Every structure is written in C-alpha cells, then in structure tokens.
Amino acid sequence: MYPHENGGTHVKRQGVVLSIVLSLTLMFTSVCRADSGAHEVPGNMELVAQNEFLSLYIDRATTEIAVLEHSSGRVWYSNPQDWNKLETQARGTAKEQLGAQLLITYDRSDRRNREMNNYSDSIMHGLFEIREIENGVRVDYTLGRRWKDEDYLPVVIEKTRLEERILSSVSEKEAREFTQRYHLVYLRQPTGIAPLELQGMDMKALLGGYEFVVVTDQAEALTAQILDLRAKLNTATEPEKEELTSQIVRLESQLNSIKSKVAWEILEVIYSNRADLESMSEVRFEHLEHLIDTPTYYMGRVPVFARTNLIDAVKTTDYSPDDASDDRVACNLDPLQPNLETFFIPIEYRLDKDSLVVRVPMSEVIYPLEVLDNQGAKHTYPLHTIALLPYFGAAHRDKNGYIFMPDGSGALIRFGSPKYTLTYLSTPVYGRDLTEDNRAQQLVLTEQVCMPVYGMKTEDTAFIAIIEKGEPLARISAVKAGFSNSFNSVCPQFNVIPRADLSLGPIGSVVVYQKRIYQGDIQVRFKFLVGEDADYVGMARSYQEYLVSQGHLRRLEPDRDLPFYLSVVGSIARDEPVLGVPREVIRSLTTFEQASEIVERLLQSGVRNIKVRYQGWLKGGPEHIFPDRVEIERAVGSKEGLVNLATMLEGNGVEFYPEVNFLAVFRNSMFDGFNTRRDAAQYFDNRPKRITEYDIAFGISSSSEKYLLSPRSLSRVVSSFFEDYSEYGIGGIGLQCLGSMVNSDFRNKPETVIDRQQSADIIREQLAQINAAGYDVLVVGGNALSYPFAKSIVGAPFRSSYHDIFDETVPFYQLVLSGHMEYAGRPLNMVSDYRKTLLQSISFGAGLHFEWAYGNTDLLINTDFDHLYAISFEDWFEQAVADYQKASAIFAMIRDAQILDYIELGDGEYVTKYDNGCSISVNYRQGTVTVHRESSESVVYEF
Amino acid sequence: MSVRRCTATAMARMVGVRVSVSVALLIVLFVQPASASDQPYQSYIFDQWGNPVPTPAPYVPVDVIRGEELGAGKFNGPQDLFIADDGSIYIADSKNNRIVHISKDLSLLREITGFESEDGPQRLTNPACIFVDSDGSMFIGDMGNQRVVKLDHEENLKQIITYTKPEGIDVQIVEFLPARIVVDPVGRIFVAARNVFEGLMEFNSDGEFVGFVGAPLVRPSLYDLFWYRFATKEQRERRALFLPIEYTSVTLDRAGFIYAVAKDEVRRLNPTGLDVLNRQGLWPIEGDVNLPAGTNASFLTDITVDDYGIYHVLDSERGRVFAYDDSGNLLYTFGTVGPYAGAFSRPRAIDGDGERLFVLDEQRAEITVFAPTEYGQLIHLANKHYVLGDFEASTEVWYQVLKYNNHLPLAYNGLGMSHLRQRDYSTAMHYLRLGNNRTQYSKAFAKYRKEVVEQNFLWIMIAVVLLVVAIIVWYKRRSIEPEIRKVYDASSVRGWRRIASGLQYALHVIVNPVDGFWDLRYEDRGNMPAAMIILLLASLSLVFMKQYTGYLFNPRDVSQINVFGEVGTTVATFFLWCAINWALTTLMEGKGSFSDIVMATAYALTPLILINVPITILSNFMTLEEGSYYYFFRGLSVLWTGILIFFATMITHHYTPGKTAGTCVLNIVGMGVVVFLGLLFFNMVSMLTEYTVTVYREIVFRL
Secondary structure, eight states, X not given: OOOOTTXXXXXXXXXXXXXXXXXXXXXXXXXXXXXXXXXXXXXXXXXXXXXXXXXXXXXXXXXXXEEEETTTOOEEESSOTTHHHHOOSOOHHHHHGGGOSEEEEEEETTEEEEEEETTTTTGGGTOEEEEEETTEEEEEEEESOSSOGXXXXXXXXXXXXXXXXXXXXXXXXXXXXXXXXXXXXXXXXXXXXXXXXXXXXXXXXXXXXXXXXXXXXXXXHHHHHHHHHHHHHHHOOHHHHHHHHHHHHHHHHHHHXXXXXXXXXXXXXXXXXXXXXXXXXXXXXXXXXXXXXXXXXXXXOOOHHHHHHHHHHHHHTTOOHHHHHHHHHHTTOOOOOOOOOOEXXXXXXXXXXXXXXXEEEGGGOBOOSSEEOTTSOEEOOOEEEEEESTTTTOXXXXXXXXXXEOBTTOEEEETTOOOSSOOEEEEEBTSOXXXXXXXXXXXXXXXXXXSOEEEEEETTEEEEXXXXXXXXXXXXXXXXXXXXXXXXXXXXXXXXXXXXXXXXXXXXXEEEEOSSOOOSEEEEEEEEEEGGGOSHHHHHHHHHHHHHHTTSOOOOOSSOOOOEEXXXXXXXXXXXXXXXXXXXXXXXXXXXXXXXXXXXXXXXXXXOSEEXXXXXXXXXXXXXXXXXXXXXXXXXXXXXXXXXHHHHHHXXXXXXXXXXOSSEEOOOOTTSSOOHHHHBOBOTTSSBOEEEEEETTXXXXXXXXXXXXXXXXXXXXXHHHHHHHGGGTOOEEEESSTTTOOOOBOOSSTTTOBOHHHHHHHHHHHHHHHHHTTOEEEEESOOGGGTTTOSEEESOOOSOOOBTTOSEEOOXXXXXXXXXXXXXXXXXXXXXXXXXXXXXHHHHXXXXXXXXXXXOXXXXXXXXXXXXXXXXXXXXXXXXXXXXXXXXXXXXXXXXXXXXXXXXXXXXXXEEEETTSOEEEEETTTTEEEEEOSSSOOEEEEO | OXXXXXXXXXXXXXXXXXXXXXXXXXXXXXXXXXXXXXXXXXXXXXXXXXXXXXXXXXXXXXXXXXXXXXXXXXXXXXXXXXXXXXXXXXXXEGGGTEEEEEOTTSOEEEEEOEEEETTEEEEOOSEEEEEEOTTOXXXXXXXXXXXXXXXXXXXXXXXXXXXXXXXXXXXXXXXXXXXXXXXXXXXXXXXXXXXXXXXXXEEOTTSOEEEEESOOOOOOOHHHHHHHHHOOHHHHHHHHHHSSOOOOEEEEOTTSOEXXXXXXXXXXXXTTSOBOOOOOSSSXXXXXXXXXXXOOOOOEEEEEEOTTSOEEEEETTTTXXXXXXTTOOEEEEEOOBSSBTTOBSSEEEEEEOSSOEEEEETTTTEEEEEEEOHHHHHHHHHHHHHHTTOHHHHHHHHHHHHHHOTTOHHHHHHHHHHHHHTTOHHHHHHHHHHTTOHHHHHHHHHHHHHHHHHHTHXXXXXXXXXXXXXXXXXXXXXXXXXXXXXXOOXXXXXXXXXXXXXXXXXXXXXXXHHHXXXXXXXXXXXXXXXXXXXXXXHHHHHHHHHHHSOGGGOOSOGGGOOHXXXXXXXXXXXXXXXXXXXXXXXXXXXXXXXXXXXXXXXXXXXXXXXXXXXXXXXXXXXXXXXXXXXXXXXXXXXHHHHHHHHHHHHHHHTOOHHHHHHHHHHHHHHHHHHHHHHHHHHHHHHHHHHHHHHHHHHHHHHO
C-alpha cells in the first residue's frame, strides 16, 4: 500500500544513457539557435524527452520540469526559478509550496482541509521516484512520511540483532556510541546475589524470581567480586565472615544502585511504550519475560544531539522502522505507530506534438482509506482536492502580464493592477454542481465557466492550459502576487472527493463524503505562445485549433446568412381560481398558428437563416411534465398544429427547435415515469435533491418541489422521449440544460455514485445519440462539452462575472467560436443594454436573438415567469427587422472569414480584424459600426 | 404625481402583512437566470402584495473612479461626494485629510489639504463632507477640527463656523462633528452632525448657531412608555439618548427644500422644518419592505434629488439604490453587495449629475459611475414630462417604457391617467387596474358607469320596473297564504319541509331574537339540518365576499383564495366557539346543551348571508365615494350577528345580560387559550419529530 518508502532518486542506467544522448542532441540544436536570445535551460536539468517542437527537462533533485520550445528558444518552468531567493513574503511551508507540483487538501476527523504539498512532504524527504515513460517522464510522489526520524531508532533490541543489523554496518565510533547509550540487560536464575529492590515495586511480580543483570564493565566487575567473596565466605572463618559479609553488602548495594538506575529507565521505556499501562507500577514479569537469558539493549535517556547522531547512523544501515517495530513487539512493547496520513500520487509529463500533456492517473492514486493503525482501528483520511502544477509559469510580481480566466466570455487579471480587495479567485468549470449546491443566500448574478481552459501571459510569452480530463471536477484558481507569496499563478484544483457539511440541527453537523474517489484521469494540456501570439487572442486561436483538431468544432459553410434566433414562449403556468380553488392553469402566449404567423412576417421582412426555439409546447408549459413522453400542451395547439408548423418552417428553410428540459424535473405526478427515489439525483444525505430557488430581493433560499434528474436516468428519459418525438418529423431539438448543467448523484454506495465527470460523459453520450438519430441540436448556455454535438447555441455569455479581481472582460468565447459555430447571446429584448449587446454580436458575427410571445403578456404578471417582462412581439418586431437588415449587410462581408485579432482602441471603440482583410470597428458610445475593407472605402452604420 | 392612493395603500399594507407570509416570494428561475444583464444585480420593485417583481436594470455600471488612476494616490476612507453645478466632482477623501476635485470628464483638477488663515496655514483633518454653492464656494466639514470651513473657489478662507452652546437651549453636544452640510439658497447652513439627535443644526449665514430643525419624531412604543413610567430619573435620561435617531445625510432639492435620511427614514423638510414628503406610494419610503424573518431593514446612508423630484436613496445594508418619484412611488432599485464591479462593500455617498449616478464606497475607496439604460432614461423622461405638465408626451413615453417592462404598474398607471383625461373610460379602467391605482380607477369607473347607464337607460328602466312588479306580485301571493300558526306543531312537518320551515324561521329569529331563540329551543322551531345549512351558507358567503367583492373594495390576491380552506376555517372557528361556550356554560349553570348552542349560534349567523351576498354583488357597481355604504353594511352584518350571538347565549342558557357579556368575554379568552395550546402542542410535536429525525440522521451518518 505504501510503495517506495525509501525510494530516493535512483535512476535506471538505461535512462542515463538515453538522456545523455538526448542532451547531446539538444546541445547541438541549442548551439544552432544561439542567436535567438534563448533562455538557457539551467544546467541542473536533464533532458528526458524531445520532439520537433519541444524538449522536456527535469531536475532530478527537485523534480521541477522545464519545457523548451525550439522555434523560439523560450523555456516554461513548472515552478518559478530561484523561488528560494526571490520569495520575500512567504515563510515556512507557504514558501516551500513554490517548489511544489501538487497541492492537496484532505480531512482528518478533528480538522478539515489539512494541506500538504509535494515539496515539503515528499521532495524534501526524497520520497519520490522518477521514471522514464514514452515521450516523457513520470514522477511518483509519496506525500507524508510513514515514519518519523525517531522511529528509525530501536527502543529495545536483542543484543545479537543489534550487532547483526546495525553495529556490523556502522563505524566503530558510532558502534561505541550505541553501546554507550543503550543498556544491555537480561534476566537469569538467581545466583545468590542480593536481589534488586525498587521502591514501591513488587519485585516478585516484576522479576518473577529471576535475577536482573545489567551488562556493563563496572557491574560485571562488581558481580565477579561479589561472587568471588561469596565463594570465599563459605570457607572463611567467623571473624573473616563478618568482614566479608559487610564487604559483600557494600558491594551489593553498589551493584544494586547501578541496577536500579538502569531498571528505572527500562521501566520507563516499557511504561511509555505500552498503551495498556497506566502507571509504572503496573509493569509485570510478563513484560520482561523475553529477557530471560537473552541479553537485550534498551535505549537509555539519550540527549537530543546524540539521538540525531544515532538516527543518522541507523539510516545508513538497512535497519528500518518496520524492523524497529518488530523488535518492539518481540520485546513485549507496542508496535510503532506509523503515520497513516500518506498519499501516493504520480504525475506523468508527456510531449504531444506542440504541447505538454500532464496527467495524474487517478486509478493509481492511493489515499488512506480504512487503513488500520496498530490498535486495529480503521482510519480514513479523504483526499478532498488536488491542485495540479500550481505554479506552472508563475510570474514574479515585478513582471508584466496577466492571467486569463474563462469566466463567462473571458476575463483578464493583470499582474500588479491596483485593485480593491480580491487577490484570489476560484471558480468551478461548467458552473456549480447543483446537486452539491447548498448556499443559503444568492443575490449576485454571475456567469459560469463554459470552457475548461486557463492561461497566463508573462512579458512576451504565454501559455494556455486545456483541461482534457477531469474538467467537470475542476475549479480554476487564480492567485495574485501578494495573496500568499510574491508570484502570480493560476492552476486547476480538482475536487476528487466532494463533501458536504450536513446540519443535524442543534446537535451540530456531520461531514459526509462522496462514497468513492474520482476514478478517471486528470489531464491538462499546455500549449505555448510567444511574441505576437502571446495574448488571449492567441490563446483563443490555439484553443480553437485544438477543438478543430479534436473534431469538436468544424468550419461553417461560407455562404450563410446572419442567424436570427427566435425564442418563442408558447405558454406559461399561472395560478387561477377554478371553482373557488386556486389551481395551476396553463395559458397560451403563442399558439402554433401564431408562431407561424410571426415567422411569416419575419420572412416577408427579409429575415433569413431563422432558427426557432419553441418553449412551452410540452404539456405544462416551460416547466413541463416529466419528458419520458411527448404530450403537447393543449393551450398551444394540437399535434396537427405542431406538424403543420414544422412543415411550414421546413418549407421555408427555417430551423425548428422545440425545447425540452431533461435535467430538471418540474412536476412529479403519481403516474408519470418519474420515481423520486430512483430518478432524482441524491444529495449526500441520500435524499432526493430538490432544486434550490432564491428570492430576488433578499436572495434567501427556499426549497422547491422540483427535482434534479439523476444522470443515471438520463438515457432512459432521452430514448423514450425520442421514441415519441420521432413521430412528428421535426428535424431539430432544443435542449435547455444539457449544455449548461452538469450535476452529480451522490448515492450511498461506491458503485451507485455518479461523479461529475461521469455525469458529463453521460451527457456527451446522450448528445451523441441524439445527433446519431439525425437531429440538429440547439443548446442553451454553451458548455464546451456540447460543442461536438450542437448545431447552435443560444444564451452564450457576452460578459464575465465582473469579479473585483478582473481588470478586463474579453470576448474569448466569441473568438473561439467565430466561424465555427452559429450562436447567439441572451435575447436582445431582455438585456439591459440592447445597443451594446447588438454591437457586440455584430462585431463577432454572432447571431441576433429575440425572445417573443405573440400576445397576452399581461398573463405573466404575478407568476413565476414575471422575469419575462419585455417579450411582446409587436413591441420589438420593427426594431428587430431593421437592425437585422443592417447587421446582415455587415455580416455578408465577414461570413466566410475568421477573426484574426481583436483590439481596443480606447474611448469605447474596438476593432475586430478578419482574415479576409475586413475589419469591423464598433463604438459603443456612439453606437456606430464602421466596416473597413482593404479595397474600398469604409462604410459606417449607425444603430 | 398628484395621484392619491391613500385607501389603496392602507389596504395594501394591511393585507400585505398577512399575504406576505403565505404568498411565496417571487423566485429567480434557476434554469435560465433572469440575469440577461450586464450588471451583477437583479433590479426589482415591490408589487401590491409586497413581493419583489423583477424589472429591467435602470442603471448599469460604466466606470470606476479610483485615486491612483486619477494620479492622486489611493483614496482612504472617503466619506462624501459632491457634484457641483458645473458637473465637477468633489470628494472628501477623509483619511487622507484632503478634498479631491475632479472635472466632469474625470481628470484631476486639484487637491485641497488646507488653507491660509490669519494665524498662518491650517490643515484639514478628517474632512467628512463638502458642499459647494452656486458661486463655487466650498463648505468643508472639517470633522477632525470640529468646524465647518468656508473657502471661496480660489481656496481663500471666508468663514470658520464652529459650534458654541447658545444661551437658553438645553442641549448637550459634546463634540461638533459635521457629517453632511447643505446651504440653502438664502445662505442658511444646515449640518447633519454625528451624535446629534435633536435634528439638523441650523446656522445663519454669519455662521451663528440658530437652533435645530426637523427634529426626528420620536415614536416610543407602548413598551417604551410602559417602562418609562417605572424608570428612575437616571434611567430615563439614559434612555432618552437611545430613542431618537440621528440624520445620516441631507441634500437640497431645486425648490430649496431639504431631503434628509436617518436610518430607514426619509424626510423632506420645508423652510420651516416641517416634513412635507409625499408618501402616496404603495409602500413606506424606507428601502426594502416586507422583510423576511432574520433580515435587517435597509440602512439609508445618503440621498440625492434630481430636478424633477426623483430621489435616489442609498442603502448600505444590501448595497442598493432605491429611486422614488415625487409622490413616493418606488420607481426601481439597483445595486448589490459583493466583490464584483458594480456592487458595493460599504457605500457611503451618492450624487448625480442629472444623468449619471456616482456612488462612493468607503471601504473600496472608489466611486462607481452608473449610466441609465434605455429603460431608466425613459422612466426619467416620462416623469419629467409629467412634472412639467406635458401629459401627452408623458403618455407617449410610458408606452415606450412598457416595451421594456410590460409589467410596470407605474407605466400602466400613467397610461390609465391619460386615457381617463381622454375620456376613454373603459381603456382607462383596464390600465388603471394593471397600474393598481384604485382611486383613479374609481373615478374612471364612475364615469364609465354613468355612460353605460345613459346608453342603456331604457333597458335598465324596464328591468327595474319588471323587478318591482315581480316583487309586488310575489309579496301579494305570499300574504295570501295563511299566517304562521301561533302554535307550532313540530310533528306535523317532516322531511325537507321541516328543514325549509327551519330555514324560514331564521328570518323570524333575526328580527325577534328574544322570542326567536326561546322558541327555537323550547318550541322546537329550529332544527339541526337547517342550522348546518345556515352555517355552510354563511361560510360560503364569506368566501363569496372575499372572491367576488368588486376590485375597488378587494385588496386580496383573488387567485389564492381556496374555498375549502376558507370554509374550513369558518366552520372550525364556529365549532370552537360552541365547544368553549358549552364548556363554560356547563360550569356556570347554563341550561343549554351542546346541540342547543350549535343551533342557536348557527341561526345567529343568518345576517351574514343576508347582507354579505347582496353587498358583494353591489360592490362591483360601486365607486370608492360610495364606499361608506359598503362599509356600513359590512359593519352592520357583523354587528347584527354579534348581537344575535349575544341573545342566543343569553336565552339558551337563561342568563342575565351581565352574565352573558361575561361569558362571551370568557368564551373569547377561552378560544384564545385553546388556540394557544393547540399551537403549543403542534409546536412540540413538530419539535419532537425534528428531534427524532435528527437523531436518526445522526445515527445513519455516523454509522
């Protein structure tokens, strides 16, 4: 369970040869590139892998790694160089962290969130092993020493064993030290010497009639003398006898005083190394039995400095604490208590083309799960989080640059910007896990992280990290210099065993954990950017290329029109009195006929590439019945009406996406397919998780009657829904939650738990199934996991959460999707700044999105849908059409182009440059869009 | 606005308190947040039941002013912000002991750290506030030196105002700590000083202390008054310090009136110091209303008024800005607390330059600049037209506002008012109802009713004549029938006829209670089925009243009324009364049995049916002016029923009137006790259940 206890830095010979060969190659290459002002890789680093783009180095003493990019000659380090000298703020462990590649937190029953880092707890003790793997290197870390230094020193050991195991392999001087510091004692049949008396001890019970012998020169001499005198006594005369007797008594008392001194020390050793003894007077013969005729060393009172020497001496031998423990047991002492809080975590670094791929194989990670201590009690120390490469590329506070966070559309944290409070931010990928979500209050409107990436730019270099595996468990943490040390850093932190504090009311609370650790892999890919590319635009392009290479994004058709997204609110639920009893009734806002009328009017007004998303067509309105079947809401129309609408839309080339929400269960009636026990996601207390809702004025949470669907039931619901849905002959489907939510199911058994990664995999799988069945998919929100399957995205973020730590909000999201996905933000009629959002959409070539209802918007008052305060179609129609026509004219110039660059000109003006030579500059203050083309004059549009 | 809404307000308040408990607060939908926004907060207003209703954001953060970006060095604990007539901004950067003056386009103009006086240069210490008059003269509240310094626009010392205790006024001001200053057009200086509870300190233009104005009204509770009676002199004195509140901020409106805020109160003081703030909105002007349990009231720290009577107050409790119009209607709210741009930590001061709003945050040491969205601009424009008397233009703008928020009662209200002026009464009624303006609705309804009656006069007359004829005929036929026999023989009537006669007898009882209740019991004139029918009808009539009373007289959320719940409550109350009555009278030698009590009490409910049903129907055709009839009859039905219950008890148990009155009082007390015990029991059971569940859970999790 605890491999490589005393592993150290031992290297296979083949590895050495290989690395010498490689470093020779490298020396050659670096000589060739000497003129590029390359940053030298420090001499203490050793080349372990190389390809045409990158070389990977490792420092075998500190396990720090470095990546050299060949074309630029730049080097990126896993830990800041010279952190030991540069760090001025932090002390102790906080400082040592800077040398770490792993930060972990784990819980102990008495204290939560105990921290360890692999520098202080592994590298410093040499508890790691470096191994060569294909294209890279692997380091196995054991965090936390199993034995303390003290434990190496035997407290008690048989004479022969001491001689064999230790004394034989240490120097003479050290051997002397041992024999001096230890007491060699044994028991033998009485020889007639006056028995030892210890004050307050029952000597009969203690020694069982044996004689206690201390082996020292002095004691032996005395014993010999006494025996000699006693022999004489037998033959001596009376007066001599008296003389002899008094001499014997004197010598015996001398001997016994030596013995008693040693005996007390031994008693103390026994007493303090046996948990069952409550006082020294309880030591009995049974504890000393092993001494009968067996000379044994007991450790005396050794001063600290001498102890250190002895420990060092033992460490040079192969005598281990396990042996020490065995010796203790052999001598009737408790075995040694090893430190159980040890963790085994390997990291693999590989070069894959132009990127560095870092992987933690979670299946090999070992944490103390029900480990036994020497009393036979079970202990578990749940490994809560793992932060991987916390200081990769970390920049000292003197440097210029920024951290890129993917929050919402993206945001930058500039180094050293004067800001009010926050210098630390940690934000979950794909938003919160709603099954875990237990906040009491929520007042602030924020955006979520849709893309599992982060990056950092330092001076003229940058890197972007893409979390490839385990991203649903990750939080991206950015730390500014000054928070805990002098470096700016960003890293992913993986929540491998989620936990919750369950309140037990007045009694207190219990911490409950997910029933097993995450068993997939953690994998992060680093890509490196230099010069012009070293900014967030370059990061976006790099991520886009990555997504394309993975087949997640595809270049769009060049001859398309500006997309116009129309979200239709078909019906809503409201409380109305029916025969004097308030009941929920569904009222129509837009029937199928009315929807087709709206679309016809749009078509007549010249709007093209329309995509209709239809909400509230399933029975029950937007918060519809459990969708394991298709049942059309009567208030909106009939089956025929829907089919007619679909036919009409198809005939006019309009994409049609009736929307369904699979992950939230709004209604639970007796005879639907939803069984709360089976199908609802469960919280840590094994109760079905109800969706928490927050009131808007005070943000106070309340529990609703709505549930979260367990991911385990998703495939069943999806397949039975599509069985019915296929009858309608509709080519598209709108998916409300699959693109914006990932929720776990913390069921009570290790095999029934669905962790967040599994949940994400299930969602991907279902999206793939839907795709495979031939449906076009429109998702809301736009988490990166949905890109391979989505044809369209609405509700894409156009801003960040505006955390205080952010200095700038950037359109990273837009840059990544540009030219590769048709998408739009939130409905323009519902955003607070219509013009700004419209101009943003235009400058990035995003679609326009409106959310409309045909009539009866009065019905929304005093319902759960009163946030739809501006959806009257008549109010917005003309404006929408007029703005679409202008935007469409601009779009025509860039429809087959890709964004090259995005620049802020100041005073509210921004320019987006496209690769066909077109550039669009928008001025948010004046509301103008200027289109520049290389060959012709600029055109100005006013909005 | 001149709209009067007193009645509606009063009703809404009355009901609001009750409804707030039962009606779930409106909820942010989790799936697709209503956050379609460019700001970290959700704006809202309160509807007539006190529920927060989401609205579009009226303002969005557009800029942040920080000292270091101005080149003036980091602000430190700034306390006040003042925007002068020329649009330049003064910041009292208190802990840096300076005033920072920046221009309209946010560039640094100057720093003021002291001034030249006759005794040499002097420095400002902890300046907490600043006011700049139209000449550019600055009044700086130099708090650390306990004085107000007046400098002209070139920073020459003009005046130093200190406080000296005047003769004849019995107040104790230990320190003079000016926290906010305003100077009215006549030159009077008003200071809101810290730890001063007597009101605003007024100084004349010569800098002499004149006295206090706008003393905060002390409203001691009954509890306070009670303890005050028994308190010792020292205790009273100590207590006196805690009762009043100090003004936290003041500002001046166009007319020279002072707006002042204190904790959760807003006042508008006229030149004589009287509070003349219009409070015609649905809810009190105190920031957040209808607070859930465990929530603190808003703490208002500053106020700013624009030229058209809209004032914004700043709440530091939840980091919000509340905007009210001249009449006291809540127009919108925005802002929140938290570590986000556009949110606050400890907001201290707010001021506006006519378009943008500037909010100063003491802890963050920065100023957030908010610009109005189209929605916010339109609301301001509509208000402006209205205040200037251009109602047509105002109507136009309200229509546009509806585009952005078609749930805004104020917009509907504005539209309703204009349609009322255009004599389009039915449309006006529609809008006024959406705008929840009962007073104006009543006016429109009166006109509309007149119109309808005039148009259909003939038909109405015919209907009335027919009705009169029908009544006469019915009455004639009835009087032909033989009179009720003097000696009633119960055995001669059976089945439904018996019940019918029992019901009919109720009409006799209610006018002749003494005879009636006697005969009911001893002549066997009533019967239990009839009594139960009366009880059921009475409870139904109450539901009917709640649900179908005309809009003008019905402040309830009609959609939430549940017949079963209402009937259940009434019937339960009825039987509780009867049971207690039975228990009491058994002890007090009452002669009636339980069934006697039930029957008599049920019969006593008859007036409820007879009066409630017709007035409920009629209330749909009444205006507020005719409301007194409505309330008279409602009162009558209750009073009548009360008298009947009294007689019922007296006669059933053979009591004297005095003893009956005593019994009735005891009966009510008894009901209270039972309800209390019931709640206690319920509470204990629920606690026990909770305890068991907790123990169970603990066992489950620990194992």
